[in-house]
Amino acid sequence: MDAVKIIEVKQSVFANNDQRAQLLREELKRRGIFLLNLMSAPGSGKTTTLARTVKLLKDELKIGVMEADIDSDVDARVMAECGVKAIQLHTGGMCHLDADMTRQGLDELVAGDVELAILENVGNLVCPAEFDTGAVKNAAILSVPEGHDKPLKYPLMFQVCDVVLINKIDVAPYFDFDMEKCREYIRMRNPNAEVIPICAKTGEGVDRWADWLREQVAAWRA
């Protein structure tokens, strides 16, 4: 297959990221583009979840995906194979994306006619939570092997998320993962966060997540 487009995003020179993020969000509203910021630790299954999501939604929505990584273009290739527009953002070692870095990617991505833009953030449960990317909604994935105590240890990530996907529930029998405790810890950080258990590998629960996303996109573009 063809090489995917790789953008070397430059670190923002703007001090006021919150303001830049707000401006980006207002522009997205005007243009009818819903931007989802998907975050998680490394290896939680962001790309596999996106591949499943895209399969369920690509016939009804024009989707574009930005894959942010410090290095490699593995993920953008996977997404391109799913039949959606995908670009790779290289952060040059940076541990997160801010609003201006996101805009650099979006400018490239939405040259076409994208309704749902998805940013797969750098795999990191700490720093990406500190920077508003300009996204309409934030989603986090926590996978069963990581343990149910993560909302205690990484509070901000769960605080800023509108929805938390609990991934890899197929391997729950092999790990000491307490789903009820996990839900309780997430509620401590953010009582309004939606919690959706899924298995991106088998597809279990992904339809519920796709429903949630579909509703959010429709409300934003209404």
Add this chain to the structure above:
Amino acid sequence: MDAVKIIEVKQSVFANNDQRAQLLREELKRRGIFLLNLMSAPGSGKTTTLARTVKLLKDELKIGVMEADIDSDVDARVMAECGVKAIQLHTGGMCHLDADMTRQGLDELVAGDVELAILENVGNLVCPAEFDTGAVKNAAILSVPEGHDKPLKYPLMFQVCDVVLINKIDVAPYFDFDMEKCREYIRMRNPNAEVIPICAKTGEGVDRWADWLREQVAAWRA
């Protein structure tokens, strides 16, 4: 049990972290203290691995553990229950520890007579790799559920590590993890890194890791 000591480490005001780290290392050499910096993504099993390690080594070495976390004191409690001196470092939201933050913890930890000090860094595969903590050796854990492609995506972490523990090998049958590819990708980043597959939960392979650590401590204190 008693509450563990929690230190709120302050972000360093020193611009030259590399120099501060070097000074700390020289002081550790003079005092015969070996400092290990243990890094990984969230949920890779740092604390469980340390609990196993401490069990194997605590009768021959005086061990102290610093558990760095953004919040909670879960990990320091686990370590204290293993019968070693343990303190909790709170980073106040910071995604990594630098040399001066490490020193703040060490000053508290080695008030006693510690020969092997272990820093469990913040769970993050990106930022901690960028800051020399002053440790004598760096170790990283990559767990099977995270996937064998992580050295491609998080190059610096694997570049700076002297040893990589591949944890959770007990669940390998349930994941598409290719050990040979993983070794190859680690070698691409760092041909000198030791790679040791372990299962911290069952103890498999941990003796080999303890042997490696024992040798490093002896060489440093010789």
